[in-house]
Amino acid sequence: MTTALKNVFDRPVSLKDVATHYCPGCQHGTAHRLCAEAMDKLGVQQRAIGVASVGCSVFLYGYFDIDVVEAPHGRAPAVATGVKRVRKDAFVFTYQGDGDLAAIGTSEIIHAANRGEAISVIFVNNTTYGMTGGQMAPTTLPKQQTSTSPYGRNTGNDGYPIRMAELLSGLAGVSYSTRVALNSPKNIIAAGKAIEKAFRLQMEQGGFGFVEVLSTCPTNWGMNPLAANERVAEEMIPYFPLGVFKDVAPLAQEG
Amino acid sequence: MKRLFVKGNEAVAMGALEAGCRYYFGYPITPQSDIPEYISREMPKLGGTFIQAESEIASINMLLGASACGARAMTSSSSPGISLKQEGISYMAGSELPGVIVNICRSGPGLGGIDASQADYFQSVKGGGHGGYHIIVLAPHTVQEMYDLTILAFDLSDRYRMPAMVLGDAVIGQVKEALVPHPYQAPLDLPAKDWAVTGKLGRSDQRIVKSLFLGDGELEAHNWRLHAKYKQLQQHEVRCETENIDNADLVVTAFGSAARIVKTAVRMAREAGLKVGVIRPITLFPFPTAIYQQAASTARKLLCVELNTGQMVEDVRLAVNGKVDVAFYGRPPGAGSLPTPEEILDQIRTHCG
Numbered sequence: 371m372t373t374a375l376k377n378v379f380d381r382p383v384s385l386k387d388v389a390t391h392y393c394p395g396c397q398h399g400t401a402h403r404l405c406a407e408a409m410d411k412l413g414v415q416q417r418a419i420g421v422a423s424v425g426c427s428v429f430l431y432g433y434f435d436i437d438v439v440e441a442p443h444g445r446a447p448a449v450a451t452g453v454k455r456v457r458k459d460a461f462v463f464t465y466q467g468d469g470d471l472a473a474i475g476t477s478e479i480i481h482a483a484n485r486g487e488a489i490s491v492i493f494v495n496n497t498t499y500g501m502t503g504g505q506m507a508p509t510t511l512p513k514q515q516t517s518t519s520p521y522g523r524n525t526g527n528d529g530y531p532i533r534m535a536e537l538l539s540g541l542a543g544v545s546y547s548t549r550v551a552l553n554s555p556k557n558i559i560a561a562g563k564a565i566e567k568a569f570r571l572q573m574e575q576g577g578f579g580f581v582e583v584l585s586t587c588p589t590n591w592g593m594n595p596l597a598a599n600e601r602v603a604e605e606m607i608p609y610f611p612l613g614v615f616k617d618v619a620p621l622a623q624e625g
Numbered sequence: 626m627k628r629l630f631v632k633g634n635e636a637v638a639m640g641a642l643e644a645g646c647r648y649y650f651g652y653p654i655t656p657q658s659d660i661p662e663y664i665s666r667e668m669p670k671l672g673g674t675f676i677q678a679e680s681e682i683a684s685i686n687m688l689l690g691a692s693a694c695g696a697r698a699m700t701s702s703s704s705p706g707i708s709l710k711q712e713g714i715s716y717m718a719g720s721e722l723p724g725v726i727v728n729i730c731r732s733g734p735g736l737g738g739i740d741a742s743q744a745d746y747f748q749s750v751k752g753g754g755h756g757g758y759h760i761i762v763l764a765p766h767t768v769q770e771m772y773d774l775t776i777l778a779f780d781l782s783d784r785y786r787m788p789a790m791v792l793g794d795a796v797i798g799q800v801k802e803a804l805v806p807h808p809y810q811a812p813l814d815l816p817a818k819d820w821a822v823t824g825k826l827g828r829s830d831q832r833i834v835k836s837l838f839l840g841d842g843e844l845e846a847h848n849w850r851l852h853a854k855y856k857q858l859q860q861h862e863v864r865c866e867t868e869n870i871d872n873a874d875l876v877v878t879a880f881g882s883a884a885r886i887v888k889t890a891v892r893m894a895r896e897a898g899l900k901v902g903v904i905r906p907i908t909l910f911p912f913p914t915a916i917y918q919q920a921a922s923t924a925r926k927l928l929c930v931e932l933n934t935g936q937m938v939e940d941v942r943l944a945v946n947g948k949v950d951v952a953f954y955g956r957p958p959g960a961g962s963l964p965t966p967e968e969i970l971d972q973i974r975t976h977c978g
Contacts, residue, residue: 417824421690422835431833437822439693440835442716445686448678452690452698453822455648455674460824478686481679 382406384415386435395588395595397552398426401494402433404558405465408566409436412573414461421450423475425467426500444475447482450489461573463490469499472508472532479538486543486620488576490568493534496587497606504590508532511609516590531609535582539615545577547616551584553602557612564614577620584610628805633771634659634798637727637791638667640775641699643809646725647673648698650687652680652706655739656795657729660701681706685713685726692717692724693834695821697779701727703795704745705736707753714788715754718851719836721820723782725775726760727791729798732958741795741882742958746936749792750910757848759855761789761862762909764880768802774907776809781862783815785854792909794932796882796963855911864907865916869895873902875977876920877969878941879930880906887930890969899977909937917944927951928976930969932958952976 381387384406392398409415418436422428424443431438441449446464454462471479471493479491498516499505506519509531513522523531539547546568550561561583568579584606586598593601631639638660641649649668651661661677668675678684684700691698702710707728717724728749732742745753752758761781763774775791782789822832838844868891870876879887884905894901904920906913920927926949929938938953945951954972956962 416826419694419822419824428837431831431835435825435831437824437832438834439690439822440720440833440837441689442686442712445682445689445713448683448686449690449693451676451683452648452650452687452692453694454690455676455687456691456694456696456698457823477679478683481683485676 382410384409384418384435386433388433390433391429392426393589395586395598396426397585398494400552400558401492401583401585402430404562404565405463405492406434407562408569409461411566412461412569414569414573417459418461418463419453419457421446421453421462421464423464423466423470425470427465427467427494430465444470444473445478446470446475447478447487447489447491451482451485451487454487454489461569463492463569465492466494467500468493468495468497468507468509472534480541483538483578483580484541484543486545486578488572488578490572490579491581492565493580493582494585495534495582495610496585497531498587498590500587500590504587511605533610535580535615538580542621543578544580544616545575545618545620546571546579548580548614549582549584549610549612551602551607551612553584553586553599575620582610626806628803630801631768631804632659632799632801633765633768633793634729635663636768636771636804637701637775637793638663639806640772641725641779642667642671643806644697644776644779645809645811646697646699646779647671648691648696649673649675650678650684650691650698650700651702652678652684654703654706656731656798657701657703657727659798660727660729681709682713685710688724689713689717689720689722692722693720693822695818697783699725699727701729703729703731704733704742707745707748711754714760715752715756715758716836717788718752718758718760719756720834721786722788722834723786724788725778725782725791726788727775728793730792730794738959739795740958740960741932741963743794743881743883743931744933744936744958745792746909746931746933749790750912750940758851759910760787761785761858762792763789764792764907764909765797766881766884766905768800768804771797772804772806780812780815785858787854792881794882858911862908863911863913863915865913866903866905866907867916868903870902870904870920871923872900873924874900875926875928875973876902876904876924877928877930877973878904878906878917880909880937883930883932886964886966887969889966890973893966893970894973894977899973901973901977912940912944914944917941921945921948924949926976928972929953930964930972931955932963
């Protein structure tokens with residue numbers, strides 16, 4: 371007797387069959403998978419061009435089975451602008467960390483968003499500089515200890531964590547801006563839907579979509595993965611609320 | 626074709642469009658804003674893209690992205706803006722990306738002034754950003770050359786997969802003189818851009834444009850490979866104008882707008898019976914080392930004239946390696962600092978004596 375078995379779980383074709391270099395408990399792997407699943411679902415892997423940033427995710431060409439351009443630190447939205455203007459039919463996304471997008475690359479993200487570039491931006495916010503060893507990020511929470519805020523982030527000296535999803539939602543060029551988290555199965559499912567929505571917005575309406583993904587960095591936080599997930603719920607989400615901050619059709623293009 | 630009367634900056638823009646450049650990214654700065662102004666007007670008629678970016682940094686990175694897709698693309702700026710672009714130029718060099726960068730030099734350091742200067746020579750020819758690299762550097766001295774060398778910059782840049790710079794200055798950018806545009810024909814032997822990202826489109830391999838190499842020995846091999854390209858340039862792409870160097874007691878050398886003043890002064894010197902020749906490098910990188918060595922075997926002395934306190938003179942001295950004296954006459958930039966032909970003639974008389 372043969373039973374037709376239905377395959378209910380597989381590796382997305384957009385993702386390579388390799389182990390990542392990410393630390394145990396790091397959620398880049400989860401975020402990569404969600405992006406890959408969304409590309410598969412939309413059928414855009416073969417015309418996808420990823421723009422890698424500087425930080426732990428610089429190696430994303432090693433994990434995604436797509437064409438990739440590596441951008442200088444913070445400049446991914448400008449590089450993606452050049453890519454998309456040439457390859458109008460391609461699916462173009464940047465994948466950036468908090469230091470890259472919210473510190474050194476603030477100018478590039480704000481102006482790419484404001485131009486309403488037809489790209490998707492995945493912003494992984496783990497409140498620290500992962501690759502350089504856990505220094506203070508623009509999203510480091512008040513009183514959070516890092517290797518360059520050993521006494522805790524002092525808002526009087528260092529200012530306050532930047533809420534990028536809210537900030538960008540005020541720009542006319544932005545069609546979709548949302549914040550999601552990866553700390554629970556429920557939140558991961560919601561994050562996958564948000565990423566798919568942003569990708570679909572680019573391909574179907576030519577809109578700029580921004581997905582901020584609250585993520586863990588157990589190594590630099592000095593926590594085990596479970597405690598790290600708890601920190602996301604107890605400390606990060608209260609400061610960086612989950613939700614959709616903007617969801618509108620792209621403004622009509624002139625000319 | 627018809628003779629036109631245009632500005633040097635306009636000639637750059639016209640040459641770029643003629644060469645098939647359909648993507649321009651820039652940020653306004655004096656004295657080069659005629660370039661984005663011209664292109665913003667003409668590019669839409671050709672179906673191309675003009676973006677006035679938020680910064681010079683964004684402009685060079687948009688160029689990086691467009692070039693990574695295989696498009697002919699450019700940016701232009703002037704000295705302080707070119708400093709901002711150096712990060713991106715280093716990444717483009719490391720990623721082996723073509724792309725044309727125009728520097729219509731103004732004076733510095735810092736905000737300096739808006740007068741013509743050649744003080745960006747070092748920054749241009751020595752690799753202005755981090756990490757040890759070179760770019761192709763072309764130095765026009767007429768409006769016609771602004772057009773011709775911009776076109777050549779695209780071809781050389783594509784052929785060698787490296788950024789190319791057109792190094793002008795405020796004088797050559799703003800001067801208006803005759804230009805005879807000519808239709809562009811792409812060299813038939815330009816290599817296919819089989820490295821450009823397109824999306825996989827059924828390919829089995831990924832295309833990755835990057836400058837990060839962490840594997841054992843990878844980065845060293847990459848650097849030696851880049852170095853080998855620079856040697857190839859030295860062998861095949863040196864361009865230089867010479868006048869009367871075989872029969873000269875003194876050979877005067879200058880590039881760009883300084884060369885125009887030098888040529889006038891040398892003509893006056895010859896009319897006065899002095900035996901004077903000229904070397905005008907057209908490619909500053911690759912540098913015409915062999916021509917200087919040739920001149921050093923017959924002339925008694927060389928004189929290098931620059932609109933700075935002495936930069937190219939170091940490369941001239943390296944080229945002749947002590948065989949003859951190399952004198953220097955420079956005027957650092959600023960309002961009222963452009964030397965007259967008579968001033969250069971005095972120098973020629975001094976060094977011929």
